[in-house]
Amino acid sequence: MADRTDRSTLLRPPPPDPNKAPIENVLEVTEMAVLGPNIFTNTRKAWHPPGARGIYGGSVIAMCLAAAQRTVADDFLVHSCHCYFLLAGSSEQPILFHVEQVRDGRSFATRTVQARQRGRCIFTTTISFVREGSSGSPQSQVSHSSAMPSEAVPPPDDYDGEPEMMKQSPFQGTKIEVIDPNPGSSDKGERKTRQWIRARGKISGGTAAHLEALAYVSDSYFIGTITRIHRLWRFPFNPEAYENLAPDLKERVRTLHAWEGMGEDPRDMMGQPTLGMMVSLDHTIYFHEPKRVLADEWMLTEMESPWAGDGRAVVTQKIFAKDGTLLATCVQEGLVRLQQPKPEGAKESKL
Numbered sequence: 001m002a003d004r005t006d007r008s009t010l011l012r013p014p015p016p017d018p019n020k021a022p023i024e025n026v027l028e029v030t031e032m033a034v035l036g037p038n039i040f041t042n043t044r045k046a047w048h049p050p051g052a053r054g055i056y057g058g059s060v061i062a063m064c065l066a067a068a069q070r071t072v073a074d075d076f077l078v079h080s081c082h083c084y085f086l087l088a089g090s091s092e093q094p095i096l097f098h099v100e101q102v103r104d105g106r107s108f109a110t111r112t113v114q115a116r117q118r119g120r121c122i123f124t125t126t127i128s129f130v131r132e133g134s135s136g137s138p139q140s141q142v143s144h145s146s147a148m149p150s151e152a153v154p155p156p157d158d159y160d161g162e163p164e165m166m167k168q169s170p171f172q173g174t175k176i177e178v179i180d181p182n183p184g185s186s187d188k189g190e191r192k193t194r195q196w197i198r199a200r201g202k203i204s205g206g207t208a209a210h211l212e213a214l215a216y217v218s219d220s221y222f223i224g225t226i227t228r229i230h231r232l233w234r235f236p237f238n239p240e241a242y243e244n245l246a247p248d249l250k251e252r253v254r255t256l257h258a259w260e261g262m263g264e265d266p267r268d269m270m271g272q273p274t275l276g277m278m279v280s281l282d283h284t285i286y287f288h289e290p291k292r293v294l295a296d297e298w299m300l301t302e303m304e305s306p307w308a309g310d311g312r313a314v315v316t317q318k319i320f321a322k323d324g325t326l327l328a329t330c331v332q333e334g335l336v337r338l339q340q341p342k343p344e345g346a347k348e349s350k351l
Contacts, residue, residue, distance in 0.1 A: 008045040010094040016044075021201035021296060022170035023213045026059065029066045029097060038099040040067040046091050051236070054088025057280050058219030060095070060123045062212045064113040067097040068127045069208045072109050076129040077290040078211055083125040083283040093117045102126075107134040132291070145288070148324040154298040155196055163255045171217050173197040176261035178228050191229040192304045193261060195221070199296040213295035214319065214328060215285060221260070223280050223334035225303040225315045228261050232275040232338070239269040276339035281312070284331045289321075298322040311337055 010032065016025040028043040042063060046055040061083055069078065089095065095115050102110040108130055115123040135141055155161070155174055162172060179192040197220070199213050227234050235253060237245075242253065257266045287293070300320040307314050317330040 008092055008094065009043065010041045010096075011043070013044045019204060021199050021203045021209075021213075023199045023201075023216060023295070024203060024205050024209050026170050027062045027066055027209075027212050027216060029063050029070075031070065032096070035096070038067075038071055038101065040070070040097040040099070042095045042097075046089065046095065048091035053279065054122075055091050056219065057085055057123075057283065058216040060085075060089060060115050061125065061219060061283060061285075062216035063095070064097055064115055064123065064125050065127060065215050066208070066212050067099050068111040068113050068129075069212075071099050071101060071111060072104075072129050073131075075132045076109050077132055077207070077287070078127055079130045079287050079290070080128045081125055081215065081283075081285040081287075082127075083123065083285075085123055085280050085282065087117075087120060087122040089115070089122045090117060095122075107131050145326045146318060148300060148320040148326070149194070149302065152194060152196075152300050152302075152320075154300070154322040163259060165252065165255065166259065170200055171197050171213075171220070172200050173220075175259050176221065176228065178261040188229045188308075189304070189306055192302055193221070193225055193228050194300060194302050196298050196300055198298045201296065203294075203296045207291060207293070210293045210295045211287065211290055214287075214293050214299075217295070217299075217301075218285055218317065218319065218328065218330045219280070219283060219332075221301075222283075222303065222317060222330070222332045223278060223313065223315055223336070224260075225305055226278070226308060226313045226334070226336050227275055229305060230308075231262065231269070231272050233269045233272050234275045234278075235266075238274075239266055239272070242266045274339040275336075277335060277337040279335040281333045281335060286329045287327070288329065289325055289327050292321060292325050293327050294321065299327065308336065311335060 011030060029040040030043045032039045032041050046059050048055050095117055098114045100112045102112055108128060111127045113125050114121045174196040177194045181190050197217055203209050203213060233239055253266055258264050301317055303315055303317045305313055305315045312333055313336045314333050318326060319328040321327050
């Protein structure tokens with residue numbers, strides 16, 4: 001068992017496998033048959049992003065998918081994944097993934113997975129699989145697909161343009177681009193964000209590992225699209241305080257601000273609304289071309305929001321392969337609240 005001072009995994013974490021891509025090590029799950037059938041646990045500690053309420057949601061989505069894929073036949077491929085975030089997960093506690101074999105048909109199989117910590121369900125998903133080739137020949141099917149934006153050009157294979165602070169992620173990416181077809185328009189629903197991404201290293205675990213990697217990255221910057229299209233200030237201090245930051249912190253804030261597509265100078269955000277709270281509520285992935293997902297090659301994510309209101313927002317995402325194939329469509333709803341004015345006489349918090 002793991003050392004008593006480390007409760008982040010149920011078993012002692014093995015050293016990373018150098019023959020696998022970093023994302024494969026991050027998402028590895030271990031079957032716990034001693035606890036019952038179809039129960040798995042995280043092999044390594046889950047990532048808790050700085051400033052977040054809990055562990056990164058994409059890792060839970062992907063590990064649930066990893067567990068579910070272990071319970072279906074090899075010729076069944078995931079085509080949809082419907083998820084709900086229920087409680088903030090802790091990176092200091094092991095996660096148990098309970099897979100229920102809801103249905104096994106000739107063409108489709110269904111699994112539900114609950115991710116639990118301390119006996120409480122923190123996340124639940126229903127995943128549907130389809131048997132490869134069960135729909136007949138391509139000539140007997142209707143077919144169409146959204147096209148990748150013609151102006152989107154993937155970075156070179158030797159791209160190394162990330163800031164140093166971004167290089168610890170198992171995924172590599174480019175600076176987020178905010179597309180505004182009508183500059184100056186008040187219609188935020190017309191704005192889009194685009195980013196090229198790929199897993200670092202070479203994924204060795206076949207189609208299942210590539211699909212898990214796509215599920216992981218699908219949650220990256222997703223509901224945060226709202227902060228970009230509405231230009232919301234998200235740091236825990238006012239833009240006016242930017243000039244008074246220590247030089248190293250000031251540079252870090254400037255780098256993050258620019259990388260996320262918000263502009264080169266954080267001082268331009270003076271007078272903009274401030275984000276108070278943002279939490280993902282649910283997440284859906286439709287895998288269109290599972291056999292063509294190569295997550296260690298460049299993929300384009302394009303995000304936009306058809307609606308926001310009543311303290312919530314919906315964001316849609318298209319993920320394209322670099323050859324233009326539409327690999328997946330994702331939808332997420334999240335809680336979005338602006339920071340409310342402080343009561344008169346309240347003290348300003350110190351940095």
